[in-house]
Amino acid sequence: MRRVKLGKTGIEVSRLGIGTGTGLPSGHCAQALMDKNELAELLLYSFDCGINLWDTAFQYNTYPHIKEALKQVSRKDVVLATKLTTANEKETIRDFNITLKDLNIDYVDVCLLHGVRSKIEFQKRLGAFNAMVELKEEGKTRTVGLSSHGLSALKCVLEIPEIDVVWARINYAGLNMDTDSLGIYDQLASIYWLKKCVKLLPKRVLSLIRPKADSQLIPDDERKEVENTLQNIHSQSKGIVGMKVLAEGVLRNDAKKAVKHVNTLPFVDSFIIGMLNKKEIDENCKIVNTMSGKLEGVEK
Numbered sequence: 001m002r003r004v005k006l007g008k009t010g011i012e013v014s015r016l017g018i019g020t021g022t023g024l025p026s027g028h029c030a031q032a033l034m035d036k037n038e039l040a041e042l043l044l045y046s047f048d049c050g051i052n053l054w055d056t057a058f059q060y061n062t063y064p065h066i067k068e069a070l071k072q073v074s075r076k077d078v079v080l081a082t083k084l085t086t087a088n089e090k091e092t093i094r095d096f097n098i099t100l101k102d103l104n105i106d107y108v109d110v111c112l113l114h115g116v117r118s119k120i121e122f123q124k125r126l127g128a129f130n131a132m133v134e135l136k137e138e139g140k141t142r143t144v145g146l147s148s149h150g151l152s153a154l155k156c157v158l159e160i161p162e163i164d165v166v167w168a169r170i171n172y173a174g175l176n177m178d179t180d181s182l183g184i185y186d187q188l189a190s191i192y193w194l195k196k197c198v199k200l201l202p203k204r205v206l207s208l209i210r211p212k213a214d215s216q217l218i219p220d221d222e223r224k225e226v227e228n229t230l231q232n233i234h235s236q237s238k239g240i241v242g243m244k245v246l247a248e249g250v251l252r253n254d255a256k257k258a259v260k261h262v263n264t265l266p267f268v269d270s271f272i273i274g275m276l277n278k279k280e281i282d283e284n285c286k287i288v289n290t291m292s293g294k295l296e297g298v299e300k
């Protein structure tokens with residue numbers, strides 16, 4: 001598996017990374033429902049296939065599984081990315097320390113503000129972001145950034161020099177990508193105190209109001225704007241990791257096309273896919289490996 005530079009961070013990641021936060025229609029995380037050893041084995045299998053980028057988040061409940069997998073590899077050989085849904089400094093320090101403790105590690109490679117939906121939300125959570133910058137200065141995270149869930153949030157990346165990396169939703173179909181036309185769930189969740197209430201809703205209710213990937217097709221002009229914004233971010237040498245490559249599985253019948261599409265985008269350094277079994281890892285690695293060498297602007 002080809003390794004690429006994650007922007008100018010000095011970190012080298014595999015072109016394909018593995019996600020551990022695939023949402024089920026029930027609102028649960030598919031990987032969190034897996035047995036601890038089962039997901040650990042899958043992560044280690046991906047590692048043997050050359051995948052060194054493992055994506056998690058405080059919210060996914062997959063820290064126990066990752067901790068198990070980390071027992072079997074050298075810490076420095078894995079690029080571990082996590083995300084926090086925090087809004088201020090106090091919460092960030094609290095959740096970050098829990099993260100290190102739960103994973104039994106002393107640093108993460110990437111620490112992101114989780115799921116930022118708009119510029120206004122980023123501004124409201126600035127205290128949390130600044131705390132992450134301080135954690136970076138203390139050597140507890142190697143990079144900081146955000147995972148974007150909205151176009152105006154994505155554009156913030158261009159304006160904030162301290163942002164090293166961004167996780168952005170991208171797929172060939174334009175499904176569930178970063179738009180500013182927020183649905184009801186995103187509108188509620190972009191207001192911090194309401195987000196806390198939304199999270200308390202039963203999973204059944206949440207699954208009714210949460211936007212479904214197959215119903216969230218963004219208009220062509222917005223999709224172009226997302227791609228142009230990512231291109232501009234790339235020109236600033238910030239790291240870009242694509243996610244939702246298969247639109248949460250909606251594109252599973254066109255998996256080859258979906259993976260190939262993102263693999264040809266020159267502004268995407270690496271991309272994570274929620275792979276739930278060895279067959280999916282094999283298939284996706286095969287596509288990326290077969291295409292290796294044909295890309296421009298990517299390290300060999």
Ligand SMILES: NC(=O)c1ccc[n+]([C@@H]2O[C@H](COP(=O)([O-])OP(=O)(O)OC[C@H]3O[C@@H](n4cnc5c(N)ncnc54)[C@H](OP(=O)(O)O)[C@@H]3O)[C@@H](O)[C@H]2O)c1
Binds near residue numbers: 115249255275284
């Ligand atoms: N930053 C954020 O806010 C945020 C939010 C959500 C997720 N994430 C991260 O991004 C990762 C990726 O997102 P995601 O998992 O939701 O969506 P995704 O990667 O677009 O889709 C995952 C689904 O694709 C299917 N799949 C993968 N490889 C396949 C293949 N070769 N053939 C057929 N189907 C295949 C699997 O479906 P089946 O096995 O079910 O068929 C899997 O459940 C997550 O795991 C998580 O780590 C981040």
